[in-house]
Amino acid sequence: MDEAPTPRSVAETKEALAAAGYLADEPAALVSFLAQRLGKPILVEGPAGVGKTELAKALARAGGRELIRLQCYEGLDEAKALYEWNYRKQLLRIQAGGESGWEEVHDDIFAKEFLLERPLLQAISSPDPVVLLIDEIDKTDQEFEAMLLELLSDFQITIPELGQVAATTMPIVVLTSNNTRELTEALKRRCLYLWLDYPELEREMEIVRLHAPELPEALARRLVEVVRMVRALDLKKPPSIAESIDWARTLLLMGAEDIDRETFEQSMSIIVKHRTDIDLVAERVGMRLAGAPTQAPG
Amino acid sequence: MTGAAASPYGPRADAGPPGLAAKLLGFCEELRSEGVAVGTSELLDAFAALEEVPWTSRDDFRGALAATLAKSQEDRRVFALLFERWFFRAAEAEAIERGIGEEGRRHEGGERLDVEELRERIRQAIVDGDESAMRDLARLAIAAFGRRGEGSGVVGVDVQRLRRTLGRSTGAQATEDGAAELPPIEREPLSRFERHLRRELERDLIERTSTLPPSRPLAELDRALPTSPSQDLAAVHRAVSQMKRRLATLGHEQRGRRRGRAVDVRRTMRASRETGGVPLRLRYRPKRPHRPEIYVLCDVSTSVTSASVFFLSVLHALHDSFRKLRSFVFIERISEVTEVFEHERDFRTIAERISREGGVADVSGYTDYGRVWLEFLTEISDDLDPRSTVIVLGDARTNGREPHAEVFAQISERAGRLFWLNPEPKLYWNYGDSVMAAYERHCDGAFECWTTRHLESFVNVVAGGAPAGG
Numbered sequence: 001m002d003e004a005p006t007p008r009s010v011a012e013t014k015e016a017l018a019a020a021g022y023l024a025d026e027p028a029a030l031v032s033f034l035a036q037r038l039g040k041p042i043l044v045e046g047p048a049g050v051g052k053t054e055l056a057k058a059l060a061r062a063g064g065r066e067l068i069r070l071q072c073y074e075g076l077d078e079a080k081a082l083y084e085w086n087y088r089k090q091l092l093r094i095q096a097g098g099e100s101g102w103e104e105v106h107d108d109i110f111a112k113e114f115l116l117e118r119p120l121l122q123a124i125s126s127p128d129p130v131v132l133l134i135d136e137i138d139k140t141d142q143e144f145e146a147m148l149l150e151l152l153s154d155f156q157i158t159i160p161e162l163g164q165v166a167a168t169t170m171p172i173v174v175l176t177s178n179n180t181r182e183l184t185e186a187l188k189r190r191c192l193y194l195w196l197d198y199p200e201l202e203r204e205m206e207i208v209r210l211h212a213p214e215l216p217e218a219l220a221r222r223l224v225e226v227v228r229m230v231r232a233l234d235l236k237k238p239p240s241i242a243e244s245i246d247w248a249r250t251l252l253l254m255g256a257e258d259i260d261r262e263t264f265e266q267s268m269s270i271i272v273k274h275r276t277d278i279d280l281v282a283e284r285v286g287m288r289l290a291g292a293p294t295q296a297p298g
Numbered sequence: 299m300t301g302a303a304a305s306p307y308g309p310r311a312d313a314g315p316p317g318l319a320a321k322l323l324g325f326c327e328e329l330r331s332e333g334v335a336v337g338t339s340e341l342l343d344a345f346a347a348l349e350e351v352p353w354t355s356r357d358d359f360r361g362a363l364a365a366t367l368a369k370s371q372e373d374r375r376v377f378a379l380l381f382e383r384w385f386f387r388a389a390e391a392e393a394i395e396r397g398i399g400e401e402g403r404r405h406e407g408g409e410r411l412d413v414e415e416l417r418e419r420i421r422q423a424i425v426d427g428d429e430s431a432m433r434d435l436a437r438l439a440i441a442a443f444g445r446r447g448e449g450s451g452v453v454g455v456d457v458q459r460l461r462r463t464l465g466r467s468t469g470a471q472a473t474e475d476g477a478a479e480l481p482p483i484e485r486e487p488l489s490r491f492e493r494h495l496r497r498e499l500e501r502d503l504i505e506r507t508s509t510l511p512p513s514r515p516l517a518e519l520d521r522a523l524p525t526s527p528s529q530d531l532a533a534v535h536r537a538v539s540q541m542k543r544r545l546a547t548l549g550h551e552q553r554g555r556r557r558g559r560a561v562d563v564r565r566t567m568r569a570s571r572e573t574g575g576v577p578l579r580l581r582y583r584p585k586r587p588h589r590p591e592i593y594v595l596c597d598v599s600t601s602v603t604s605a606s607v608f609f610l611s612v613l614h615a616l617h618d619s620f621r622k623l624r625s626f627v628f629i630e631r632i633s634e635v636t637e638v639f640e641h642e643r644d645f646r647t648i649a650e651r652i653s654r655e656g657g658v659a660d661v662s663g664y665t666d667y668g669r670v671w672l673e674f675l676t677e678i679s680d681d682l683d684p685r686s687t688v689i690v691l692g693d694a695r696t697n698g699r700e701p702h703a704e705v706f707a708q709i710s711e712r713a714g715r716l717f718w719l720n721p722e723p724k725l726y727w728n729y730g731d732s733v734m735a736a737y738e739r740h741c742d743g744a745f746e747c748w749t750t751r752h753l754e755s756f757v758n759v760v761a762g763g764a765p766a767g768g
Contacts, residue, residue, distance in 0.1 A: 010351065010358060030351065030361040037350045040343070043369070077584075087568040091575055109571070182370070189339050192347075193369035 005063075006036045013062075022051070022058030023207050031194040032059060041152050041173035043137075043188060046196035048178055049240015055196070056133040056174035065172065066126065069133045070119040072140045078147055082157060083121045086114045110161040120148075121165065124157055129169040137187075138177040145187045152190045198231060199241065207241060212248040222259050223248055229285050230271060239271035247271050261289040319345070325384045326367065332380060334373045340366055390501065424491050436494040440502060538615035538753075559583065591622045591685055593713070595674070597692030598652065599629040599665040608748060609691045609721070613639065614648060626678075627652055628670045628692075634678075665695060667733075668702035675705055682712040690718045691747075694727070694734040703736040710740040719747040719756060 007013045013036070014029035024032065032055070035042045044052045060067035070081055090109040097105055117125065123132035137145070151157055155167035175191065177183060199207065204224045209215060215223075224244065231238045239247075247270045256263045264286055272281045322344065326336045347362040360381060368377035416439055423431040565581035573579075594616060596609050613625050617639040624636045638651050682688070688709065710716045718741045720727065720734060727734040738744040745756045 026357060027361050027364070030358060031365045034347050034350055034362060034365060038343070038346050045371070075584075085568060087564070087571060090571055091567070094571070094575060179371070185335055188369040189337060191369070192343075192365045194365060195371060195374060 007033055009033070016062040017055075017058050020058040020061035021210065022054060022062075023203060023210065024055070024058075025199060025203060028055060028194060028196060031192050035172060035192055038192070039155075039170050041175060041191045042194055043183070043191035044174060044176045044194045044196055045179050047198065047238065047240075049242055050196045050198055051241055052176040052196055053133065053135055056131055056172075056176070059172055059174065060131040063129065063131070063172070066128060066130045067133060068119050068123045068126070068130050069135060072134065072136045072138075072144070074139055074141070076140050076144060078144075080118055081120050081144070082118050082147070083159060084116045084118065085110070085161075086116050090114050112162070115159075115162070120151055121157055123171050123173075124151070124155065124165055124167045126171075127168060129171065131172045131174065134173065134175045136178060137175045138180045138183065142184055145184050149186055149190065152187070198228075198238075201225070201228065204228075204241065204244065208244055208248045211245045212252060214252055215248050219251065219256070219258065220248065223251065226259055226264070226285065226289075227271060229288075230281055233280055233284055235272070235277045235280065236274045237272075237277065243271045259289065261286055264289050321385075321388050322348075322363075324388075325363075325380070328380055328384055329367060329377065332376050334368060334376055336367055386497065386500075420491065424488060429490075429494075432491050433494045433498070436491065436498045439495065440498055538612065591683075591687070592616065592624070593678070593682070593686060593688045594623065594625045595632070595670075595688070595690045595692070596625065596627050597629070597665055597690075598627045609719075610648065610652070612691070612753065624678075626674070628665070630664070630666045630669060632670045632673045632677075664697040664699075665692070666699050667692070667694065667696050667737075668700040668705070671702050671705040671709060675709055679709055679712050682709070684714040686713050688713040688716045690716070690737075690741075691721070692718070693720055693722050693732065694718075694737055695731050696733050698731055701733045701736050703733070703740070706737055707740045710742075715742045716740065717742060717756070718744040719752075720744060721748045722746065 007016065010026075010030050010033045013033040014024055017024045017029065017032065031042055034040070044055060046052055056069075057067060059065070093109050093114070094105055097108075115121075120132070123130050134148070137148075152173065155171065157165050159165060175187075198204070201221075201224055204227070205217075205220050208224060209217070209220050212220075227239050227244050227247070247267060250267050250270050251259070251263070254263065254267065256267075265282065268278065268281060268286070272278050323341070326341055326344075329336050343366040344363055347366050348359070351358040351362045363381070364374065364377055368374045416435070420432075420435045420439065423435055559582040562581045562583040566577050566579070569579050569581050570577040594613055596613055598609075616623055617625065624634060625639060626632050626634050635652055638648055718734075718737060722732070724746050726732065727738075734744065743756075745752065747753055747756055
């Protein structure tokens, strides 16, 4: 069943992910490794913007697999997630074959040809190993979760008219959740759980420098320190890793040498995106940065 | 029956260090007793995962267990606490059984150091974040301490005393010495050192008495939600956004279900294939859940002062989540504050504006529930319909005035659902001037509520689930 090479050790997984441009921390590497060895889906939770989706993409790049993505939203149903019969084509077939017997037509119109594959079925029936990303599963309702159970535990889908479609290659399944609602026990039971949080200072620096290599080390450190300071405030939307990287690139474009109060205030909107947040950050963080002429002495 | 060698099933597979499976089962049992849902399939996964990682590496071992056993943030917190304790105890129990002790550990180096030097070395270790040095120094400190005859034999007390003795070394001393260039020690590494201290003291105690202290369930304190105000606000927001989903999708789907449905052309056509392309059976578009209309009435009088900050933050969070929300504050009169919440985003300003412009206190500043219901009924209740949900936040203390429960009953009749959140423990309901019982009769549910935990359990009950942490 399994043709894709599985990694032999946690370190190997970590290296492969790093080569794909994703610096995984220990738990992330361990869980990715276990998921491939045990053939179990990964459920990734954590605040927005810590690289949950990126992990799936990196797994795809690292394993040379195709990424199939299912973006969840409220009201997503199986016709859009699993499969749908192409009824127009079926109608045409019925009308075109006017003289053939009903039995024949009946068998005919429920063939693979008339099946529209949606992401989940696509992932299962793909001849090449894939990574299936089910993004923001918490946006759907519990009924949809129940529908996923067969797929997650047995990697197969039952289509009443066709029978079971089982995976020919073992897909890596990654589910992400922003933790806006508690997922059902049944779903969790079938998954390995990974909690991703904002990275440690050193690791975030590495990530920033990986994506903005021209940024001097001292400036990168300063940037990450400021971002961490901002995250420590009670904001509506704390800056994500992606926003740290955007900010790093902005600073490069601005040709900034250091983050002083002026640069900070000019470029702050890259990392803070709510009006009340901006006020709060300007007040709490901006004041603490050096270099402004108006700053109080001493 | 004789021995392993004579087993008809051949030699056994290597099962890791002896007793690991039993230890793991015991650990899972402990997790279950703390309310983590560990099923058989989780256990099997854990064993499967342990086959893949080297179990001699502590981090991998722990990570593999965490990934398979603890599948929510709350579970992770319990897991972290229990993991430390369980495997520490397991190792110690083994040591007692086999009579293994560390030779001379009680005096090791203790006499050579004076307290000053010890302080400096501990400070250095904490600053460097050197775990093994911290551990050694913790033992040294205990030894030096024991030599002076100050050990009390109770771990908690000893930690306190040691901290006091060593306390001068952390920051306060730096300024005394004029050595201002020493960076102050942060709380996190300091508490790491204290953990070592506690652990070594426990180990000491276990070795002296050759018994393990009884394992206690985790104290509520350890697992409680973070309590700093800013985090509280975030937790309230989380609970409310859950509430939003549940109010929107539950409770009303039975009513008027067949009214005003739209035909789904695509699905009708598909169904028509069964009848040769003639659409005999109509298929309908699934009805999207409607947006609930919510009326929140919040008591802001002095008797609920401590709770009203919490209530206001609940209101604040509700406003972020629901578009059709009208909020009211009341003491002696009722006043609509929907606008304040709609135009003001900052929580502190809202609290100020409400206390300034609410105009809800007349003379006494005591709550008059009866009058509030009358006003609400005459002015607002025409807007109520079976789809609306009314939530009252208050302590039901009428200060001896007429409660007008019959008016409240009328409100309850007009509204689809009515919930009461009371900031007092259930024990105090109906004592003194509280007339909770008179109102509770007309509510679809009355809950005690003064922490986010209660709020979550309210949300769960509304959703028809079990109360959280119950």
